[in-house]
Amino acid sequence: MTLNLDSKIPDGPIADKWDNQKFGMKLVAPHNRRRFDVIVVGSGLAGAAAAATLGELGYNVRCFTYHDSPRRAHSIAAQGGINAAKNYKGDGDSVERLFYDTVKGGDFRAREANVHRLAELSVDIIDQCAAQGVPFAREYSGLLDTRSFGGTQVSRTFYARGQTGQQLLLGAYQSLMHQVDAGTVELHDRTELLDVVVVDGEVAGIVTRHLHTGAVQSWSAHAVVLATGGYSNVFFLSTNAKHSNASAIWRAYRKGAAFGNPCFTQIHPTCIPASDDFQSKLTLMSESLRNDGRIWVPTEFDDKRSPDQIPAEERDYYLERRYPAFGNLVPRDVASRAAKAEVDRGRGVGELKNGVYLDFSDAIARLGRDVIEERYGNLIEMYERITDEDPYKVPMRIYPAVHYTMGGLWVDYNLQTTIPGLFAGGEANFSDHGANRLGASALMQGLADGYFVLPATLANYLADRLSRPPVPTDHPAFAEAEAAVRDRTKQLLSTGGTRTVDWFHRELGKIMWDNCGMARSTETLTKALSEIPALRSEFEKDVRILGDGDSLNQSLEKAGRVADFFELAELMCIDALHREESCGGHFRVEHQTPEGEAERDDENFSYVAAWEFTGDGNAPALNKEPLEFEYVHLAQRSYK
Amino acid sequence: MDLTLKVWRQAGPGTEGRIETYDVPGISEEMSFLEMLDVLNDRLIVEGREPIAFEHDCREGICGSCGMMINGQAHGPQKGTATCQLHMRKFSDGDTIVVEPWRATAFPIVKDLVVNRSTFDEIIAAGGYISVTTGAAQEANLTLVPKAVADTAMDAAQCIGCGACVAACPNSAAQLFTSAKLAHLNLLPQGQPERWDRTVRMVGVMEQYFGSCTNHGECHEACPKEISLDFIAYMNRDYRKAIVKNRSLIAQP
Amino acid sequence: MATTTRPAAAELATTKRKRPWFIELYGTALGKKYVMAITGIIGMLFIVGHMVGNLKLYLGGDHLDVYGEWLRTIGEPALPRTVFLWLLRGLLITAVVLHIHAAWSLTRLNHRADIKYTNRRDFIAANFASRTMRWTGILVGLFIVFHLADLTWGAANGDFIRGAVRHNMVHSFRRPPVAITYVVANVALGIHLWHGAWSLFQSMGWNNPRFNQWRSWFAWAFAGAIVLGNISFPILIVTHAVTY
Numbered sequence A: 001m002t003l004n005l006d007s008k009i010p011d012g013p014i015a016d017k018w019d020n021q022k023f024g025m026k027l028v029a030p031h032n033r034r035r036f037d038v039i040v041v042g043s044g045l046a047g048a049a050a051a052a053t054l055g056e057l058g059y060n061v062r063c064f065t066y067h068d069s070p071r072r073a074h075s076i077a078a079q080g081g082i083n084a085a086k087n088y089k090g091d092g093d094s095v096e097r098l099f100y101d102t103v104k105g106g107d108f109r110a111r112e113a114n115v116h117r118l119a120e121l122s123v124d125i126i127d128q129c130a131a132q133g134v135p136f137a138r139e140y141s142g143l144l145d146t147r148s149f150g151g152t153q154v155s156r157t158f159y160a161r162g163q164t165g166q167q168l169l170l171g172a173y174q175s176l177m178h179q180v181d182a183g184t185v186e187l188h189d190r191t192e193l194l195d196v197v198v199v200d201g202e203v204a205g206i207v208t209r210h211l212h213t214g215a216v217q218s219w220s221a222h223a224v225v226l227a228t229g230g231y232s233n234v235f236f237l238s239t240n241a242k243h244s245n246a247s248a249i250w251r252a253y254r255k256g257a258a259f260g261n262p263c264f265t266q267i268h269p270t271c272i273p274a275s276d277d278f279q280s281k282l283t284l285m286s287e288s289l290r291n292d293g294r295i296w297v298p299t300e301f302d303d304k305r306s307p308d309q310i311p312a313e314e315r316d317y318y319l320e321r322r323y324p325a326f327g328n329l330v331p332r333d334v335a336s337r338a339a340k341a342e343v344d345r346g347r348g349v350g351e352l353k354n355g356v357y358l359d360f361s362d363a364i365a366r367l368g369r370d371v372i373e374e375r376y377g378n379l380i381e382m383y384e385r386i387t388d389e390d391p392y393k394v395p396m397r398i399y400p401a402v403h404y405t406m407g408g409l410w411v412d413y414n415l416q417t418t419i420p421g422l423f424a425g426g427e428a429n430f431s432d433h434g435a436n437r438l439g440a441s442a443l444m445q446g447l448a449d450g451y452f453v454l455p456a457t458l459a460n461y462l463a464d465r466l467s468r469p470p471v472p473t474d475h476p477a478f479a480e481a482e483a484a485v486r487d488r489t490k491q492l493l494s495t496g497g498t499r500t501v502d503w504f505h506r507e508l509g510k511i512m513w514d515n516c517g518m519a520r521s522t523e524t525l526t527k528a529l530s531e532i533p534a535l536r537s538e539f540e541k542d543v544r545i546l547g548d549g550d551s552l553n554q555s556l557e558k559a560g561r562v563a564d565f566f567e568l569a570e571l572m573c574i575d576a577l578h579r580e581e582s583c584g585g586h587f588r589v590e591h592q593t594p595e596g597e598a599e600r601d602d603e604n605f606s607y608v609a610a611w612e613f614t615g616d617g618n619a620p621a622l623n624k625e626p627l628e629f630e631y632v633h634l635a636q637r638s639y640k
Numbered sequence B: 001m002d003l004t005l006k007v008w009r010q011a012g013p014g015t016e017g018r019i020e021t022y023d024v025p026g027i028s029e030e031m032s033f034l035e036m037l038d039v040l041n042d043r044l045i046v047e048g049r050e051p052i053a054f055e056h057d058c059r060e061g062i063c064g065s066c067g068m069m070i071n072g073q074a075h076g077p078q079k080g081t082a083t084c085q086l087h088m089r090k091f092s093d094g095d096t097i098v099v100e101p102w103r104a105t106a107f108p109i110v111k112d113l114v115v116n117r118s119t120f121d122e123i124i125a126a127g128g129y130i131s132v133t134t135g136a137a138q139e140a141n142l143t144l145v146p147k148a149v150a151d152t153a154m155d156a157a158q159c160i161g162c163g164a165c166v167a168a169c170p171n172s173a174a175q176l177f178t179s180a181k182l183a184h185l186n187l188l189p190q191g192q193p194e195r196w197d198r199t200v201r202m203v204g205v206m207e208q209y210f211g212s213c214t215n216h217g218e219c220h221e222a223c224p225k226e227i228s229l230d231f232i233a234y235m236n237r238d239y240r241k242a243i244v245k246n247r248s249l250i251a252q253p
Numbered sequence C: 001m002a003t004t005t006r007p008a009a010a011e012l013a014t015t016k017r018k019r020p021w022f023i024e025l026y027g028t029a030l031g032k033k034y035v036m037a038i039t040g041i042i043g044m045l046f047i048v049g050h051m052v053g054n055l056k057l058y059l060g061g062d063h064l065d066v067y068g069e070w071l072r073t074i075g076e077p078a079l080p081r082t083v084f085l086w087l088l089r090g091l092l093i094t095a096v097v098l099h100i101h102a103a104w105s106l107t108r109l110n111h112r113a114d115i116k117y118t119n120r121r122d123f124i125a126a127n128f129a130s131r132t133m134r135w136t137g138i139l140v141g142l143f144i145v146f147h148l149a150d151l152t153w154g155a156a157n158g159d160f161i162r163g164a165v166r167h168n169m170v171h172s173f174r175r176p177p178v179a180i181t182y183v184v185a186n187v188a189l190g191i192h193l194w195h196g197a198w199s200l201f202q203s204m205g206w207n208n209p210r211f212n213q214w215r216s217w218f219a220w221a222f223a224g225a226i227v228l229g230n231i232s233f234p235i236l237i238v239t240h241a242v243t244y
């Protein structure tokens, strides 16, 4: 352990910590703010919200995104909703309960103080977004409507049809564009961060490449915020947008920022199974479908009959059988593993035997087709568009898919990484979700970080640096980083191999899914740890990238991202191998109860694993931030 | 199925482009249109030919990145469907498919099928927002929004900003895009204080770059979210009012 | 986004001198669309009046001529003879000029904004009428000149007698090429009106989902009535169903 992981959790009772912190932190006076340059990388919920708010406060903000417009960030795809402890339904919700649900849902691997702050801020987020004109669903009274979501017993999820992420992001994007128009934020779209520059142990700026011109450029700033999203695409097939990648946080990691809990990934149980080898991504079907759909597989192995030919006694409603209390509504990780078990046993359904049935026929018989259509019409339509099957007649086929990464850059309570001045927000940080994220909590966290936490904590960091101009971009460190970026580009372009980047990415994804996916073991992880470097060295020799580096070159972009995924994949396996317990999304086959449930080891693993880069070819160093649970009592989850 | 693809290839902005023809055999009906292009691109790379550049990201019809003119129709033949959600079962064996980028002076071509749609961002920057200082918002339920209003605002707000409306319009007008954002914000009580300025400013920037509506209705047909032409009428009405109104009296009933 | 190349909004505002609001409005494309719609409405009102007046042809005798004379005397004695008629004509001429000018400059704007596809657009909603507005417009414009020369100034009418409306009409329409011209031109007018009568509701922002269906019914009915009424004159005259 070489890093000093000071979580900077403020003193006081948990409910007062954030207030105490805000009061204790330094401020920057309005007239001084424009003397500070701040870089925000990312224009998703976290990035757009942070950039807009910092701009509004008067800082000189530069916002970078590789998208052609900030509005296209992956946050746009979130469907279900956003949690907030408003208790508008009067059903007993409170900040405390949201806090409790999130810590428990995260299987006790999150920092209590952060989660409590998140729950407190959830309330302000709804106010902020409603004022921005986010068209949340309303009741006939004109009041805001909410619905219930997995893992909770209250109705606290605010939503805008099936497009909540879109509407929240548009709200943040519009505020951002307002600031762009006002001249406080300079927007750099189609500009990808390729390195983070650190001088004297503090962040000095970033190096970017413009995707259309290939121009490599340095930008210096007093502080840098990374809000670059998650890394589910290390698995190639995931529900994430195709371009989502880990390069920004990986570059930061290589420059000294610790990486927290890289192996914590969430697998979502209800996605449309892959249809062929050319599948390019997986589509999520909202979790809410499990409210009315029954999940089953045929009892016969390799049953070739169409589902309606299979009589009731030859169907295995395995979730209802194994978890009578929660049935089809067990949490995401449990449902996912159960589906995998059935498919692995050879009871999978569909052409490729790679799914399980989600059947609405009972619900239709009970409630009528109209009710089902009203509740799930848009999802069913989307399913039909993709599969050409009609779920009103034949059961849907679903299978789990990688969906979210709880791991990310390690940050302290102020969202600062181990590099002073480098902050991380949204899915990019290791965050508040522990080992498993509850539905509708990522949007909440991204916006809490962006609108409320980062603007406050950044001021505290900047206040001390009033008399210090940022490191100029002609500093040798920038030149060095630029040269490295150019070299890397040249290297990739000159490989001259025979295989496409996608081929390698797909292969990497297979290794990760088979060995570091829903179920992990010493055996599979060790296997992955030998296969990944082999594939990687093949990639370095045999990848083929055509075109040049001076214009739009999508293969080149992908290649750089996949190269980073190779390294990250290894770290994920190392982390998964070291964590000799099962918790949340991390299921180690060796650590399960006799009934096959995840078994935590609080005695030995109640900590955040923060990995530190120690140079190419060296094993990363493990640092531990112990987790203390003062308010929520450690307990084994049971859904029987 | 076996297909013939005719694709617009253009090396960069300002360079000459042309249609090139490719045979694409062995395509499965289950593939999406973009996956079909992936397959073609993989083959092109292996053959040492530059792959076709096209924009995409979510592949779920929500981010608005994808978009191409397929056989003369924006996003292809399926109504209410973005290119990434279009599946090959909508085509038949032996078809020849012509693929072109969006074409409008406001959307200059970057490469092959990729165009620059930043003019949309400029329209939003001109007023497509409700100014609310972070943290200054009041308790959300103090502002009641009748359900019908919220629903209509949501109908408008669904726009994914893909640009199909402009691509399909014989005048390259951006009326549907602009009016959808205006209607979303102008309909809501929260959007009232800035309503008239917003309308004038957004329309002003729109007209700098785009053509003018002649009420063909092609935009609605092309829109993957099937946004209604009613919003265009709504924008026209608000614009007229914005010009004529005595704004110092607006707070009066 | 080209944020760096775009002048800030404040700058834009100050560089523009403040002009009267209606000029300001006419300077914008949306404003021109209102002008198109309003002048279109004026034109439509005129066309209805014109047709209804002409239907007096079927009342026989000198009904039509008396009606023509009455038009010159409206407003008397408060106004001198033909003053009101000239005011109306002035309004119509202004409307036509504005309609044409707005159409012309919008067309130019649209041509600048649009780039042609190599493979033609496959139109789904746009119909023949909406796509040919400028051609039907030009046809109607040319026709109006001919129509004036024929029945107002008399230059294109071999046997023109001022004030003898019925005589002039029958004489003119007895010539088959002229009758055909009138029929063709009125069909073009009908097509123009059909799209225009729907379109004006959109341009003016007269929209209410409850009545939107009525807008297209109105357009059909209006254009249909005008075409039927107007082409009945040449057809019935050229076939000698109506005589001097």
Ligand SMILES: Cc1cc2nc3c(=O)[nH]c(=O)nc-3n(C[C@H](O)[C@H](O)[C@H](O)COP(=O)(O)OP(=O)(O)OC[C@H]3O[C@@H](n4cnc5c(N)ncnc54)[C@H](O)[C@@H]3O)c2cc1C
Binding pocket: A041, A042, A043, A044, A045, A046, A047, A064, A065, A066, A067, A070, A072, A073, A074, A075, A076, A077, A078, A079, A080, A081, A082, A164, A165, A191, A192, A193, A194, A227, A228, A229, A230, A239, A240, A241, A244, A245, A247, A248, A284, A403, A404, A425, A426, A427, A428, A439, A440, A441, A442, A443, A444, A446
């Ligand atoms: C299908 C789906 C449905 C979901 N539904 C829900 C839901 O219902 N509720 C919920 O709470 N959560 C949901 N989530 C999770 C949630 O959407 C994400 O976790 C969240 O939106 C992440 O936001 P972000 O701001 O951290 O990152 P993102 O939105 O991913 O944004 C990343 C930004 O960083 C930029 N960027 C990244 N790398 C670079 C670089 N190197 N250089 C420059 N720019 C860079 C990108 O351009 C982008 O602008 C869902 C996720 C998926 C996949």
Ligand code: FES
Binding pocket: B055, B056, B057, B058, B059, B060, B061, B062, B063, B064, B065, B066, B067, B082, B083, B084, B085, B160
């Ligand atoms: S790729 Fe996102 S809308 Fe098609």
